[in-house]
Amino acid sequence: MDHQTAVRLQASEKYLLGELPPAERDEFEEHLADCSRCMEDVSTFDIFAANARSVFEDRAAGLKLRQASSWVDWLRLKPLPALAFSGALNMAMAALVVYGAVAVLPRLHSLELPGASYSFNVRGLSRGAIPSVTVPPSSSYANARVDLLRQYQKYSYVLERLSGAHFRRSGVLAAAAGSDTLDIIVPVAGLEPGEYRLIVTGSDKDVSDEIGRCILTILPRK
Amino acid sequence: MEFQTFDAAYVRRLTDGDPATEAHFSAYFEKYLSMKLRSRHIAGAIADDVRQETLFRVLKTLRAGPGVSQPERFGAFVNSVCNNVLLELLHRKKRDGEAPEEPPEAADHRIDIDGSLISEERKRVVARVLDELSAKDREILRLVFFEDLDRKSICERLKVDPDYLRVLLHRAKARFQTAYTKRHGMVTHALLFLCNVAIMRITT
Numbered sequence: 001m002d003h004q005t006a007v008r009l010q011a012s013e014k015y016l017l018g019e020l021p022p023a024e025r026d027e028f029e030e031h032l033a034d035c036s037r038c039m040e041d042v043s044t045f046d047i048f049a050a051n052a053r054s055v056f057e058d059r060a061a062g063l064k065l066r067q068a069s070s071w072v073d074w075l076r077l078k079p080l081p082a083l084a085f086s087g088a089l090n091m092a093m094a095a096l097v098v099y100g101a102v103a104v105l106p107r108l109h110s111l112e113l114p115g116a117s118y119s120f121n122v123r124g125l126s127r128g129a130i131p132s133v134t135v136p137p138s139s140s141y142a143n144a145r146v147d148l149l150r151q152y153q154k155y156s157y158v159l160e161r162l163s164g165a166h167f168r169r170s171g172v173l174a175a176a177a178g179s180d181t182l183d184i185i186v187p188v189a190g191l192e193p194g195e196y197r198l199i200v201t202g203s204d205k206d207v208s209d210e211i212g213r214c215i216l217t218i219l220p221r222k
Numbered sequence: 223m224e225f226q227t228f229d230a231a232y233v234r235r236l237t238d239g240d241p242a243t244e245a246h247f248s249a250y251f252e253k254y255l256s257m258k259l260r261s262r263h264i265a266g267a268i269a270d271d272v273r274q275e276t277l278f279r280v281l282k283t284l285r286a287g288p289g290v291s292q293p294e295r296f297g298a299f300v301n302s303v304c305n306n307v308l309l310e311l312l313h314r315k316k317r318d319g320e321a322p323e324e325p326p327e328a329a330d331h332r333i334d335i336d337g338s339l340i341s342e343e344r345k346r347v348v349a350r351v352l353d354e355l356s357a358k359d360r361e362i363l364r365l366v367f368f369e370d371l372d373r374k375s376i377c378e379r380l381k382v383d384p385d386y387l388r389v390l391l392h393r394a395k396a397r398f399q400t401a402y403t404k405r406h407g408m409v410t411h412a413l414l415f416l417c418n419v420a421i422m423r424i425t426t
Contacts (some may be wrong), residue, residue: 033297045380056368
């Protein structure tokens with residue numbers, strides 16, 4: 001086989017593809033060993049084929065790897081859902097901050113400032129009807145004074161709204177040792193207008209007595 | 223490596239043991255024999271044995287035997303020696319009952335066979351050439367090289383002419399050759415430039 005015949009037969013391509021019949025293959029190999037041009041051609045084909053095979057193998061392996069880590073790809077390759085999720089979180093946080101600044105902070109702030117106090121006495125249940133007290137709109141605090149017939153180890157209170165939106169607060173009170181009165185200062189500036197019930201309890205180890213109760217009416221502020 | 227057209231002077235230098243010619247002979251025919259053996263799916267230790275035995279016999283024939291009658295067909299002579307070595311191997315295997323009809327085939331040793339040809343730089347160039355092809359052409363080459371499907375199946379599946387497949391291969395190879403040569407040329411020029419700068423700095 002001479003070079004012209006090899007070119008005409010596309011022998012290099014056929015040789016690489018394994019398409020040459022054995023007799024032609026042997027003829028071409030004989031020619032190939034002495035023909036620098038065909039040798040270069042087949043050598044380049046060979047290099048191209050080997051590296052193309054390796055590239056396709058790498059890509060197939062990469063595809064498998066991507067399928068295995070699909071949840072990571074979900075975040076990486078499709079940023080829109082991740083962005084939307086992050087945006088929603090940010091908006092929720094911003095709304096929280098705005099609510100705090102507009103609704104909560106002024107109330108907290110009002111508690112820190114000095115203000116007018118409305119004082120009244122709270123009687124125990126055994127001492128007659130439940131007193132009802134109307135706190136003037138100008139008052140920031142209601143000061144409920146309970147007469148202590150005896151000393152208890154612990155005092156606590158419950159303040160709850162009787163109508164409208166649910167509101168209930170409770171806590172422990174500290175009384176000065178030896179004092180015969182207990183002062184409960186209720187910050188009313190932050191309370192919604194309406195009727196509230198205040199119950200004061202004194203308790204020892206085994207005994208728990210209601211020592212005072214009253215109805216507070218908070219008027220709307222002007 | 224440069225490709226060679228053989229002549230009497232080359233064969234004489236090789237016979238006389240000229241180191242540069244010996245080095246060329248070894249590199250050139252190692253490559254040729256590797257391609258030949260690869261086309262027959264012969265790899266690994268057997269391929270090494272065939273290559274070494276062929277080169278050894280050629281040198282022995284030149285130095286201790288009758289030499290070659292047609293120095294300009296020295297390549298064909300090496301090829302015939304290799305064919306003899308392969309035939310002997312086949313007969314020996316047949317006698318030992320290992321391989322009755324065909325030379326040993328390495329069905330799952332494609333990576334071993336290709337190993338010496340693959341490099342990261344070549345892969346990068348090939349990947350670029352593949353990416354420049356149309357999706358259909360790329361798929362054809364994937365079926366040829368990766369899936370190793372027979373040509374008839376590929377042509378039927380993708381509705382292409384067998385000639386088109388060869389043309390596509392030829393085109394892809396030519397692009398690879400151009401890109402690789404260009405890249406290599408740039409690297410070589412850069413290295414030469416750096417060498418020249420270094421030499422100038424040393425000499426001045």
